[in-house]
Amino acid sequence: MQTLELKQVMTQTLRDGSFIQVSLSRPTDAAAAVRKAVAKTVELKAGAHLQVTFVEGTRETHRNIRIEDAAAEIEKLFAESFQEANVFLTSADMTFKRRVDGTLDVVQRKPSKAAALPILHNRSKHYLIPDGTPCPFLVEIGVMTRDGHVRAAKYDKFRQVNRFLELVNDVLPELPNQGVLRVVDFGCGKSYLTFALHHLLTSIHGREVEIVGLDLKRDVIEHCESVARQLDCHGLSFRVGDIAAHETGEPVHLTVSLHACDTATDAALLKAIGWSTHVILAVPCCQHEFAEKMSRDWLPPLQRHGILKERFAALATDAYRALLLERHGYRTQVIEFIDMEHTPKNLMLRAVRHPLSAHRATELDEEIARMSTELGLKPESLAFRVDHTNRH
Numbered sequence: 001m002q003t004l005e006l007k008q009v010m011t012q013t014l015r016d017g018s019f020i021q022v023s024l025s026r027p028t029d030a031a032a033a034v035r036k037a038v039a040k041t042v043e044l045k046a047g048a049h050l051q052v053t054f055v056e057g058t059r060e061t062h063r064n065i066r067i068e069d070a071a072a073e074i075e076k077l078f079a080e081s082f083q084e085a086n087v088f089l090t091s092a093d094m095t096f097k098r099r100v101d102g103t104l105d106v107v108q109r110k111p112s113k114a115a116a117l118p119i120l121h122n123r124s125k126h127y128l129i130p131d132g133t134p135c136p137f138l139v140e141i142g143v144m145t146r147d148g149h150v151r152a153a154k155y156d157k158f159r160q161v162n163r164f165l166e167l168v169n170d171v172l173p174e175l176p177n178q179g180v181l182r183v184v185d186f187g188c189g190k191s192y193l194t195f196a197l198h199h200l201l202t203s204i205h206g207r208e209v210e211i212v213g214l215d216l217k218r219d220v221i222e223h224c225e226s227v228a229r230q231l232d233c234h235g236l237s238f239r240v241g242d243i244a245a246h247e248t249g250e251p252v253h254l255t256v257s258l259h260a261c262d263t264a265t266d267a268a269l270l271k272a273i274g275w276s277t278h279v280i281l282a283v284p285c286c287q288h289e290f291a292e293k294m295s296r297d298w299l300p301p302l303q304r305h306g307i308l309k310e311r312f313a314a315l316a317t318d319a320y321r322a323l324l325l326e327r328h329g330y331r332t333q334v335i336e337f338i339d340m341e342h343t344p345k346n347l348m349l350r351a352v353r354h355p356l357s358a359h360r361a362t363e364l365d366e367e368i369a370r371m372s373t374e375l376g377l378k379p380e381s382l383a384f385r386v387d388h389t390n391r392h
Helices: 006-016 067-081 136-140 152-169 192-204 218-230 264-274 289-293 306-327 358-375
Strands: 019-027 036-044 047-056 059-066 082-089 093-098 104-109 181-186 209-215 236-240 254-261 279-285 330-336 347-353
Touching: 006 019, 006 067, 006 082, 006 152, 019 067, 036 059, 036 067, 036 152, 047 067, 047 152, 059 067, 067 082, 067 152, 136 192, 136 218, 152 192, 181 192, 181 264, 192 209, 192 218, 192 236, 192 254, 209 218, 218 236, 254 264, 264 279, 264 306, 279 306, 289 306, 306 330, 306 347, 306 358
Parallel strands: 181 209, 181 254, 209 236, 254 279
Antiparallel strands: 019 036, 019 082, 036 047, 047 059, 082 093, 093 104, 279 347, 330 347
């Protein structure tokens, strides 16, 4: 035991989900105001963190630390300010005491808090993929342990996967309720969410599927194919290919485009509209086209600052896309989507095919024209256009 370090224990147990709490006591400075520090994992809006409570007499203050930085921060706090650390795990209690010569005495005992403290707050929330039940693809990507427990350091990704599935689950009634469900995922990348979608449709809803993940990177596609074979994902395949060139001989019921860069999102939307896809899910990324094409005379104070122009152009692009989707016969929502990679690109366009009246089509034509005029945009400012001969 003497070879163990606090940082080593914290790192391992935060990763495997067995960490419950750590308590630092016996300040090295007898006059120090902080007499004790207690840390446990909490689930915040930004994901899993370690929350440290500093005790000063009757006063308590709190500090939240990202899980990725938690082990190093606790080790630093212990080394600088305290002589004793008690770590409570689901498997054991461990006490680290600093000797006079600076070395550590480590004692391990039977667990005392395993049944008393939850590992994270808010785990009572009902998720489509619950914590505690093994999910093969989440085990494969390291979010879950083999017995189905979510690793503390991966709880934010677990939450994000479930959020995506909630957004899909809400629109499942809009898809055919019988037969094979056909899905195309444009720019699938590492395909965490493609595998999640397959799990939702097959394991949770018992549907037969044909899901195609499409990406330009051959090495990525080969990796995804390998994982799909390993997990025996029936109906899931991956192909190297370009969005604009991809064709299918069968109806496509759901198209997904997560972070296709700039006008690649428009190419995906155009393809989905051409297929008369029932539901379209798109999370745009790197919307540069509007920024380059807006009239320089429009609100010069906003355009003077690059970051403001870029952010406004991104919002304007997605607003314009939502208008065009509506004009093509899709009831469209712009909703918040928390991304896997913690990027600020966190808006999703969720569009459901819906009959469009001639009156509403005329109104939308006027809105599109007005927006184009007000921003100084030309009619060809996006990669997909309104086809006036195709009114749903």
